[in-house]
Amino acid sequence: MQIAIVGLAGSGKTTVFNTLTRGHAETGGFGGLTLNVGVVKVPDERLDRLAEIFKPKKIVQADVTYVDLPAPPASSEGHVGTEELPAEHLARLRDSDALLHVVRAFDDPSVPHPAGSVDPARDLEQLDLEFILADLAMVDRRLDRLAASGRHGTAAEREANEREEVVLRRLKVELEAGRPIRDADLDADAAKAIRGFRFLTEKPVLVLLNIGEREIGTAAAQVEAISATYDHRHAIVDALSARIEMELGELEPDEAAVFMAELGIERSGLGRVIALSYQLLGLISFLTAGPDEVRAWPIPDGSLAVDAAGAIHTDLAKGFIRAETVSYDDLLKLRSMAEARKAGRLRSEGRTYRVRDGDVLEILFSR
Numbered sequence: 001m002q003i004a005i006v007g008l009a010g011s012g013k014t015t016v017f018n019t020l021t022r023g024h025a026e027t028g029g030f031g032g033l034t035l036n037v038g039v040v041k042v043p044d045e046r047l048d049r050l051a052e053i054f055k056p057k058k059i060v061q062a063d064v065t066y067v068d069l070p071a072p073p074a075s076s077e078g079h080v081g082t083e084e085l086p087a088e089h090l091a092r093l094r095d096s097d098a099l100l101h102v103v104r105a106f107d108d109p110s111v112p113h114p115a116g117s118v119d120p121a122r123d124l125e126q127l128d129l130e131f132i133l134a135d136l137a138m139v140d141r142r143l144d145r146l147a148a149s150g151r152h153g154t155a156a157e158r159e160a161n162e163r164e165e166v167v168l169r170r171l172k173v174e175l176e177a178g179r180p181i182r183d184a185d186l187d188a189d190a191a192k193a194i195r196g197f198r199f200l201t202e203k204p205v206l207v208l209l210n211i212g213e214r215e216i217g218t219a220a221a222q223v224e225a226i227s228a229t230y231d232h233r234h235a236i237v238d239a240l241s242a243r244i245e246m247e248l249g250e251l252e253p254d255e256a257a258v259f260m261a262e263l264g265i266e267r268s269g270l271g272r273v274i275a276l277s278y279q280l281l282g283l284i285s286f287l288t289a290g291p292d293e294v295r296a297w298p299i300p301d302g303s304l305a306v307d308a309a310g311a312i313h314t315d316l317a318k319g320f321i322r323a324e325t326v327s328y329d330d331l332l333k334l335r336s337m338a339e340a341r342k343a344g345r346l347r348s349e350g351r352t353y354r355v356r357d358g359d360v361l362e363i364l365f366s367r
Contacts, residue, residue, distance in 0.1 A: 001298065002065045003206075003277050004093050007102035008123050009071040010114050012210040015242040016102050017068035019270060022249055025068060028111070035089055036068035042278050042296070043271040044285065046328050046358065050294045053335055060295040062285055064277050066100070067092050075133050082134035082200070094198040098280045099205040101127065105222055105239065106212030120209055120226060128180065131200040136175040138197060139168050160193075167193045175201070182234045204234035204280045208273065211241045216263060236276055240269045284357035287328060288312070299355065306351035309363045319365035323349045328358035337362065 007013035014027045014036065021038030041061040051059050069089055075081040083090065104113065105120045115122070146165050151158060167190045174184050180201030186194075194202075207230060211219050219239040227237045248256045248268060260268070278298070285296040286308050297311050305325075310317030326337065330345040337360075340346040355361070 001063075001278075001281055001283070002067060002092075002096045003098045003100050003281070004096035005066055005068045005100045005102060006093070006127065007071060007210075008104070008114070008127055010111065011071075011102045011104040011123065012106070012242050013071075013102035014068050015246060016100070016208065016210060016240070017066060019240075019242045019246045019249065020066055020274065033070045033086060033089070035070070035092065037065065038068075039063050039065050040274055042274055042285075042298075044296050046287065047294050047296055049332055050287065050289045050328075050360075053332075054289050054291060054294055056289070056291055056294045058293045060293055062278070062283075062296040062298040064274065064281070066277075067096060069093055072127075072130055075130060080130075080133050080137045082130050083137060093200065096203065098277070099200070099203050100277065101205050101207045102210050102242075103207060103226075105209040106215055106241070106243075108212060120222065121229065124207060124226065124230065128201070129178070132175050132178060132180065135181060135199045135201050136172065138199070139172050139175065142197070143168055143172070163189075164193045171199075180232060183232055185233070204282070205232075205236075206273075206276055206280050207235065207237045209237070209239040211239050213241065213244060213263065216241060216244075216265065234280075236280060238269075238273060238276055240273055245270050284355070286355050287358065287360045288362070289331070289360055301357075303355050304351060305349050305353040305355055305361070305363075308355045308361060309365065312363065315367075316363045316365045319367060320351050321364045321366060322351075323353060323355075324362040324364065325349045325353070326360050327356075328360055331360050 005013050005017050014025050017023060017036055017038065018025055020040050023036065023038050025036040026034065041063050044061055047059050047061060069092060072085055073081040103120045103124050104118060107118050143165065146161055171181055171184060174181065181199050182202055182204065207226065209222055209226065215222065223237050223239050230237060244263065245268060248259060251259060282301050283298045284301045285298055288295050288297065297308065299308055299311050305323040306317050306320050309320050309323065325347045326340045326345055330340055334340045334343055334345060337346060
């Protein structure tokens with residue numbers, strides 16, 4: 001699971017990266033074309049509660065990988081800025097599963113905005129346009145190739161090329177109208193036809209307004225204002241003061257609590273942003289619990305019991321017999337799988353059972 005952190009120069013995206021990962025990457029433009037990578041554990045208090053019951057040797061959280069990428073250069077006549085990124089950076093961007101788009105919403109005279117003024121809606125539209133142009137360039141190149149050689153090959157290959165061309169021409173219309181591919185509402189067959197392109201505007205996006213101390217009181221209103229105009233599918237808008245969160249992370253818990261009280265912050269937004277990233281990827285967690293470990297396993301929402309078994313180990317999926325299942329709430333109340341069985345709350349589910357977030361599973365399988 002990989003999320004690319006993107007944003008225009010001066011948006012504070014590397015500060016967001018440092019905040020999320022507790023890293024120390026160079027900020028303020030000093031990182032140049034540096035690519036930063038960090039792994040973040042997904043907060044899940046259910047693991048702590050289960051650990052109190054099972055006393056495991058270790059607790060294993062789900063994790064998300066964040067990749068902080070340099071801002072793409074602005075496009076110009078005949079040049080698509082995003083495509084001028086170094087090859088490794090562009091590959092990382094296209095291979096990511098989602099985007100975390102950091103938008104500057106803080107006003108700091110000591111760090112002038114490159115455009116001369118702070119305007120989150122303008123900056124959001126500008127980078128979206130860069131990604132639309134990058135996707136459109138890719139669509140045009142592929143359509144040119146299909147026009148030149150798409151009529152060759154076997155009958156099956158020609159038929160596949162024709163299906164692909166239909167989808168690409170539809171996407172071309174959307175992109176030329178300034179609409180991202182995520183809004184196109186593609187069916188499963190159409191999505192499969194373009195899966196290999198890894199289009200940027202097809203990816204789900206978390207728009208994160210990077211606010212300053214002075215904007216804390218208006219953060220909710222700013223999120224509401226952007227959300228009202230950013231009416232796109234698979235998009236979430238939220239706000240975070242990356243600098244304040246980074247400072248909180250360097251304090252002891254008692255000192256952090258005092259600092260938050262002084263600023264009028266009820267709770268840290270860091271865990272919320274990480275959880276939203278997880279949600280953005282369309283993931284849920286099933287849990288396993290025992291004396292060796294208590295663990296959260298990420299799987300796509302809608303996964304079946306046999307898929308969950310395969311997430312643990314492929315042998316469990318191959319030899320799947322059933323999944324002994326109890327909800328987290330029931331297990332927390334009854335304190336053991338044995339008591340859950342006695343109370344009739346432990347269920348035996350087959351391979352086609354749709355796993356729910358928070359299900360505690362024990363997979364039975366044949367070797």
